[in-house]
Amino acid sequence: MILPISCSAFPRTALVLALVAGGMPAVAQESAGQAATQIATNQAAGEVVLIPNRVIYPGELIELAALKPVTLIPGKHKPDAVATRAEELNGKVAKRTLLPGRYIPTSAIRDAWLVEQGAAVQVFFTAGTLTISATAVTLQPGAAGDLIKVRNSDSGKILSGTVMADGTIRVSAS
Structure with missing residues (x-):
């Protein structure tokens, strides 16, 4: 027997699937006071974190110019194992595509190579x-x-x- 999906359960399930497949969006305010950006947190109000302001491609060096500061909104849960400070991100290399307005997982960055293959x-x-x-x-x-x-x-x-x-x-x- 096939059970009908309730109208409220379907959008909720679609949202959960989109969050799992597409990253971890939620709400924060940009530190410059502009429109809200997608990001979540459990940090105190006023804490500033860095997220990409443009697409950062695999193998690309992460520079501070490619990041934008956002002020976190309290009450949301920031996932563990994400890099949000300049010390964690500046000079690192992206291992996968980093999307604008999303947290940067620590598993998605690496140190720059000191020696290249074939050197x-x-x-x-x-x-x-x-x-x-x-x-x-x-x-x-x-x-x-x-x-x-x-x-x-x-x-x-x-x-x-x-x-x-x-x-x-x-x-x-x-």
């Missing part, structure tokens, strides 16, 4: 006072602290090493 880098092995260096080619990109694979230019051997803050690779004995 020539210096590889260092240090054991006590002994230091061995070689030139290698990166087989994958990486940010500081990432474990990546590199190919030794002289021997052709593939090594795994950690990307250091200065762009060199540190390998250890295995």
Whole structure:
């Protein structure tokens, strides 16, 4: 037997599906006092967060000019694991499309690559006072602290090493 869907249940179900499929919209005021923007929160009134003011595409560097501040409205629930401050967003790279007026999930951003795939880098092995260096080619990109694979230019051997803050690779004995 097919049960009819009540008129009030159908729009509510459609709204829930749209929220799940399309992101997390709700209401906030722009800090400049302009029209309301779609965003939710459980923060105190007057707190300012940053959201995209235009579409940010995957692989694009997130700059403060691509973000706009909004003042949050109390009473709504801001989802966990979203980046809303300049320190969390400036200089990061989008891993997926970020839409205007929506929160930016922390899973949708990453640090900018310090070494690109195919770049020539210096590889260092240090054991006590002994230091061995070689030139290698990166087989994958990486940010500081990432474990990546590199190919030794002289021997052709593939090594795994950690990307250091200065762009060199540190390998250890295995």
